[in-house]
Amino acid sequence: xxxxxxxxxxxxxxxxxxxxxxxxxxxxxxxxxxxxxxxxxxxxxxxxxxxxxxxxxxxxxxxxxxxxxxxxxxxxxxxxxxxxxxxxxxxxxxxxxxxxxxxxxxxxxxxxxxxxxxxxxxxxxxxxxxxxxxxxxxxxxxxxxxxxxxxxxxxxxxxxxxxxxxxxxxxxxxxxxxxxxxxxxxxxxxxxxxxxxxxxxxxxxxxxxxxxxxxxxxxxxxxxxxxxxxxxxxxxxxxxxxxxxxxxxxxxxxxxxxxxxxxxxxxxxxxxxxxxxxxxxxxxxxxxxxxxxxxxxxxxxxxxxxxxxxxxxxxxxxxxxxxxxxxxxxxxxxxxxxxxxxxxxxxxxxxxxxxxxxxxxxxxxxxxxxxxxxxxxxxxxxxxxxxxxxxxxxxxxxxxxxxxxxxxxxxxxxxxxxxxxxxxxxxx
RNA sequence: GGUGAGAUACUCAAGUGGCCAACGAGGGCAGACUGUAAAUCUGCUGCGCAAGCUUCGAAGGUUCGAAUCCUUCUCUCACCA
Numbered sequence: 295x296x297x298x299x300x301x302x303x304x305x306x307x308x309x310x311x312x313x314x315x316x317x318x319x320x321x322x323x324x325x326x327x328x329x330x331x332x333x334x335x336x337x338x339x340x341x342x343x344x345x346x347x348x349x350x351x352x353x354x355x356x357x358x359x360x361x362x363x364x365x366x367x368x369x370x371x372x373x374x375x376x377x378x379x380x381x382x383x384x385x386x387x388x389x390x391x392x393x394x395x396x397x398x399x400x401x402x403x404x405x406x407x408x409x410x411x412x413x414x415x416x417x418x419x420x421x422x423x424x425x426x427x428x429x430x431x432x433x434x435x436x437x438x439x440x441x442x443x444x445x446x447x448x449x450x451x452x453x454x455x456x457x458x459x460x461x462x463x464x465x466x467x468x469x470x471x472x473x474x475x476x477x478x479x480x481x482x483x484x485x486x487x488x489x490x491x492x493x494x495x496x497x498x499x500x501x502x503x504x505x506x507x508x509x510x511x512x513x514x515x516x517x518x519x520x521x522x523x524x525x526x527x528x529x530x531x532x533x534x535x536x537x538x539x540x541x542x543x544x545x546x547x548x549x550x551x552x553x554x555x556x557x558x559x560x561x562x563x564x565x566x567x568x569x570x571x572x573x574x575x576x577x578x579x580x581x582x583x584x585x586x587x588x589x590x591x592x593x594x595x596x597x598x599x600x601x602x603x604x605x606x607x608x609x610x611x612x613x614x615x616x617x618x619x620x621x622x623x624x625x626x627x628x629x630x631x632x633x634x635x636x637x638x639x640x641x642x643x644x645x646x647x648x649x650x651x652x653x654x655x656x657x658x659x660x661x662x663x664x665x666x667x668x669x670x671x672x673x674x675x676x677x678x679x680x681x682x683x684x685x686x687x688x689x690x691x692x693x694x695x696x697x698x699x700x701x702x703x704x705x706x707x708x709x710x711x712x713x714x715x716x717x718x719x720x721x722x
Numbered sequence: 723g724g725u726g727a728g729a730u731a732c733u734c735a736a737g738u739g740g741c742c743a744a745c746g747a748g749g750g751c752a753g754a755c756u757g758u759a760a761a762u763c764u765g766c767u768g769c770g771c772a773a774g775c776u777u778c779g780a781a782g783g784u785u786c787g788a789a790u791c792c793u794u795c796u797c798u799c800a801c802c803a
Contacts, residue, residue, distance in 0.1 A: 522760090552758075553758070555759065556757095556759075556760085585757075585759090586756085586757040587757080588758090618758085659771095670768090670769065671769090671770075672768090672770065672771090673751095673766095673767090676751095676765095679766090680752045680753055680765070680766070682751085682752050711751085712752055712753090713758060714758065
């Protein structure tokens with residue numbers, strides 16, 4: 295199956311420039327996607343462009359991942375209703391390094407391979423361009439009229455937009471356009487891909503290629519991921535779901551996918567896994583037979599977690615999920631040895647506690663409030679009256695006292711608020 | 723620089739001297755139900771066991787009493803230059 299066809303049946307294709315598909319069928323093509331270094335880790339929203347590059351590579355083309363060290367300094371106004379704060383250079387460098395490292399986990403950058411992926415940073419060619427050069431060589435080719443017509447700009451100039459837009463962000467599309475032109479010239483890169491919000495920026499690039507180099511460049515965008523309930527994809531109450539295991543533990547990462555709604559799961563399995571059409575259709579059919587088993591969610595969680603964090607991390611996430619949500623009891627918990635226990639609870643927030651405190655008996659209220667698990671004594675009491683507090687998976691009342699006999703592996707106490715919120719006390 | 727409007731808890735937003743720890747909505751959290759879901763219902767959502775304490779942009783002041791009145795300051799927005 296060819297690249298565009300693949301994206302199409304997976305429901306990822308949003309917009310494609312005429313003749314792009316024909317060109318890709320006839321030519322081994324170099325194409326790129328840009329990644330914004332707004333943080334030192336990518337989050338699951340970036341998985342989609344990564345996966346597109348992976349499909350691209352699988353189809354035999356040459357993918358380039360561009361990290362926006364320069365464009366990140368300018369700030370992309372697309373989809374933003376407000377002017378962004380600029381990152382300082384130090385942060386940006388750190389972010390670029392972090393993002394680079396993560397991309398390497400997904401794409402084959404092995405230079406001996408036939409169509410190895412390549413990683414570039416646009417700072418490398420942007421840093422030496424002077425303002426005069428830029429204004430004469432780039433600015434001259436694109437009219438303000440053209441730039442103003444872009445959605446990302448129009449929205450900010452609307453009467454009801456109160457934010458306005460700085461010259462800096464207005465210029466952004468020229469930066470990104472220039473990247474495309476540069477890659478076209480230097481690496482014969484003729485295709486830029488990205489999220490549908492990038493269409494405007496990408497076409498500025500193809501326009502620049504056409505006017506400045508009399509070349510033909512192509513564009514392709516994918517659908518932005520939405521959730522059926524209208525909330526933002528990749529966000530939880532605790533913030534973004536990151537690809538970095540230190541920011542979002544593999545367990546939480548797996549849980550995010552497991553908690554997808556049925557509706558979303560059907561589209562996610564096509565987008566986020568590389569399973570073939572028959573397999574996916576069979577899974578969907580099977581899921582509909584018994585939705586409560588959540589076959590789709592589990593499969594997505596498995597595939598994506600393995601791809602992102604590796605098999606071992608996935609297995610621990612499963613183990614943790616079974617213990618935390620299965621019918622396991624205090625007895626089961628106590629039967630775990632220290633290592634298994636730590637693997638399972640990797641990523642669960644913890645606090646250290648003196649052994650003597652437990653020996654003297656730790657009352658339930660301070661156990662929760664003084665460890666910063668819950669904010670205040672009042673909150674603990676409230677939670678107790680809601681019957682939502684558990685110690686080692688067993689509901690407790692406000693007169694409960696934690697003692698030595700509650701220790702797991704002679705070292706841990708598992709505190710719990712509600713069904714999903716855990717906290718670990720570690721005896722030192 | 724000029725004129726006008728505004729700043730209330732996570733967000734929006736009522737309150738214009740005591741009945742205000744502050745209406746309401748959203749969000750969040752929890753309980754029931756369930757599939758670790760959706761929908762629904764219920765409770766909670768400044769600190770404190772409580773008496774009470776600290777909050778309504780900041781600082782002062784008037785008053786027995788201020789989110790509400792006065793003064794100064796800071797910031798935001800709109801229109802004009």
